[in-house]
Amino acid sequence: GQNTWAVNMTFTASPSFQINAEYAKSDKSYDNRAYFVGATYTWGKDSFSIQYNKVGINSVDPCNSAIGGWEYPIVGNGITNNYEGFSYTYKHKINKATTFNITLYSLKVPGISGRDNDMTTGIVWKF
Numbered sequence: 173g174q175n176t177w178a179v180n181m182t183f184t185a186s187p188s189f190q191i192n193a194e195y196a197k198s199d200k201s202y203d204n205r206a207y208f209v210g211a212t213y214t215w216g217k218d219s220f221s222i223q224y225n226k227v228g229i230n231s232v233d234p235c236n237s238a239i240g241g242w243e244y245p246i247v248g249n250g251i252t253n254n255y256e257g258f259s260y261t262y263k264h265k266i267n268k269a270t271t272f273n274i275t276l277y278s279l280k281v282p283g284i285s286g287r288d289n290d291m292t293t294g295i296v297w298k299f
Contacts, residue, residue, distance in 0.1 A: 176199075176231070176232060176233060179195055180193065180195075188213060188215060189211070192209075192210050192212070196232050198230055198231055198232070203229045203230045204228055205228050206226065206227040206231035209223070210223030211223075217264055219263045220261070221259075221261040222258060223259045227255055229254035232253060254281055254282060255279045255281050257287065258279075266295075269298045270298075273293065273295075276290075276291050277291070
């Protein structure tokens, strides 16, 4: 078992610009810290976000965290819960209930050469 706590914040600088961040730490004895810092710019029906993550292998639950190895990056190039790098997300609101998104991940695992560059896309439909 592992106990984890986190603190997060969102700062709305203007109606079209937000900064957000989170810091998490577990009770494990090593590689037990994670954080992300991101910013989102919104215009009309569109938004663009950039986020930097640094995640230690024992810092978050791999299956129950937005920056865990199963939820955040595409598992590849040895990425589990031990990575750092950027994600870039573009969203377009199609209508009141539907949003299109595309995200590029550019992540690095300590001790493994190269970067894991992946892209995901999807449509979110609220009902």
